[in-house]
Structures are given as C-alpha cells and as structure tokens.
Amino acid sequence: MYAINHAATALLLRKKESTLPLLPLLISVQLVEILWVLFNYLGWEHFSVSNGSIHLDFLPYSHSIFSGVVAALLSFCMINWGYHNRKLAVAFAIGVLSHVIIDLIFHDKDIQLSPFSATPVWGFGIIDYPILNFIIEFAYGIFCWWYFKGSKALLWVIIVFNVIDLPIMLAHGDSLTPFMRYPFLLPSVILFQILITWYFVYRYANSKRA
Numbered sequence: 001m002y003a004i005n006h007a008a009t010a011l012l013l014r015k016k017e018s019t020l021p022l023l024p025l026l027i028s029v030q031l032v033e034i035l036w037v038l039f040n041y042l043g044w045e046h047f048s049v050s051n052g053s054i055h056l057d058f059l060p061y062s063h064s065i066f067s068g069v070v071a072a073l074l075s076f077c078m079i080n081w082g083y084h085n086r087k088l089a090v091a092f093a094i095g096v097l098s099h100v101i102i103d104l105i106f107h108d109k110d111i112q113l114s115p116f117s118a119t120p121v122w123g124f125g126i127i128d129y130p131i132l133n134f135i136i137e138f139a140y141g142i143f144c145w146w147y148f149k150g151s152k153a154l155l156w157v158i159i160v161f162n163v164i165d166l167p168i169m170l171a172h173g174d175s176l177t178p179f180m181r182y183p184f185l186l187p188s189v190i191l192f193q194i195l196i197t198w199y200f201v202y203r204y205a206n207s208k209r210a
C-alpha cells in the first residue's frame, strides 16, 4: 500500500478516539515503513529490480509479523508507562500493526513470519495487478476520509496523491533502471512520500469539515 492510504488509516484511529492527537497516529501507521527506509540506507534490508518490476527481496526486520508485533508491544509499553496515556498507547499499537496487515494484502510473497526463518512467507500479491491495486487503495482512502468525516480539502489530498501513485504502480521495465543503478533512490522516494503525505493529511485533517 502507498503512503497516502497508510496515512489515511490514521484517520480511522483518530475518529475512533477523537481526543487523540493525529501526529503520533500518523507516525504509528508508518513506523514500519520508516524502519524499512532506515534499514535500506544501512544495507540491512534490500530490494532488487528484475523481470521489469521491483521486488522487495529482503525486509524481515521491518516487515515481518514478529517484528510488527514486537514494535507494537514496545510502542504500547513506552506510551502507556512512559507517557501514562493508555488510549494513545492502544491506538498507536493498532496503527503499527495495521501497516503489516495491510502490506500482507498488497505485497508479493515477501512478508515473513519472523526474521529468524525464511519460511513461512506471505503476501496476497495485489501489487501485481496495478489497476486493481489502484482501485482498492483509492476506495480505501476515500472510505477512511468518509469515516473520519474530513473536509473537502482532505478529500482532494487523498484523490490527488492516489492519482499521482497510479503511474508509479504501472511503472515497469526500463523506467525502473534508475532504481537499479542507485539503490538509495527508492527508499528516498518512499521517505519523501511518507513525509509529504504526513504533512498534507495532518494539515487538512485538522481543518475539519470545511
């Protein structure tokens, strides 16, 4: 799933506990992705380009069921006992888990049960059907906006970022060569998407019901 719709998940959490601040929820739904970016920069995880598409070959530290659960538990403990905020601790932990669960639906078979064993490995593979991927993600993003009862501006943010993602979803073959040649490029693009969608969702979610 692309950054805008992970970010939209924070709207579901925010609506549920409407007193919660949005910023930590936006961080929670992308914590796993931020780790992926960091681990790719460090060379601990890696991807490849072959047969005209990007494959996330190795991402067991950021994206495995086990590490998702551990990250959710650690976040819960830190927020619950460190900041004495049980509601935020629960919502943050759900946000962290949401990322792995959603990625399981969209990713190729690249999400391991744990970093300690290469099998079993899961992924429903919607990413291999770009148009279907686009339609499902777009509908999900709109649903999050509707559930949150967001402003028109927020709706436009979700529409525009989803439409921008379409050419990336459809990208294949030679257009991926730069990612092969410069391995830091993909994590940087993803990081940029995370930051910019955080900014726009935060900004327009807080200008409520315009």
Ligand SMILES: [Zn+2]
Binding pocket: 032, 033, 063, 099, 103
């Ligand atoms: Zn992810």
